[in-house]
Amino acid sequence: MLECWSARRLAMVLPASTNPEYSLTIYNTAAGSHGLAVGFAWWTLGTILALSYFVFVYRMFKGKVRLEGQGY
């Protein structure tokens, strides 16, 4: 199952209708490997922040909508 999700299978990102050789894959379009590694660390941090915001905001506004007070 893991092999099914491996790099070899998920490589294509934009197929070419002209010539299959021109298709864009994750390898011929990716940024440098050092950048990708550093970016992953920052991405993790940012995503934790974003997810906590989402948990917070959806909890705050959970339940049925009320029309009292200021708003739309």
Added chain:
Amino acid sequence: METLWFIIVAVTITAYVVLDGFDIGAGTIYLFVARTDRERRTVLRAIGPVWDGNEVWLLAAGGTLYFAFPQLYASSFSGFYLPLTIVLWLLMLRAIGIEFRAHIPEEVWKSFFDGLFFVASALLAIFFGTALGNVIRGVPLNADGYFFEPLWTSWHLAENPGVLDWYTVLAGLVALCALIAHGALYVAIKTEGELSARARSVAILVWPILFFLTIVSLVATYFVRPTIMHNYHECPAGLLIPVFVFGSLATMIWAAPKAKEKLAFAASGLYIAGMLVGAAFGYGVARFNQP
């Protein structure tokens, strides 16, 4: 590392479609289920605190795409220049429709902003589906990895396709129906009484169309890109994805009439996610050799 970033970008796009999908969907049914000013304000309040946060996932997807796959970003953003400009305008007009309505207390302007919100939401749903259709169908890339697509073509699939042809418009209609159901179920959860019941009946009404279009689009995808089945042949476990998609559809139509809106809403979200994961999985590497 490339695979990891591919998964990150794919998950971000999926999160965007599922999250912003319900507020776009709410916009597509807005004029029909919310009839009085009170009801319209209720729908706007239901999506009010979250719609712009949901849209940030689109920025995040664009940002990570730009960061991790700069050449893909460059190529697709220049090739899809015309539709992207349209989508940007639609996103802005939709926001104006939502936010300005309460600030001009005249009926004419209220109706204008209501209409703007509806039209921009519906066209966005269609355009996002069309975008996915384009990416699955393929684009006329040249040897340098660039392309440019006109908006219209003869509707036939040719070597130099345009943004809109029968296949991509079909994908747009699938997206429209999926988001109508998804948004209607969200409105049903967040509201009460007649408004909630009307929203629920919209989801039930659109279901047969969604079911039919889903099947048509899967057959059409096989016709347009036969290689889409390659990964499924080699990894039959992948066939669990379509099973999952139809399972979600079945759950949706089972739960909605029983007023189990939350379950039905979760099912419509999973249906959308399943369709996207299925497309990503089947995307195929039939003629690709890893370096």
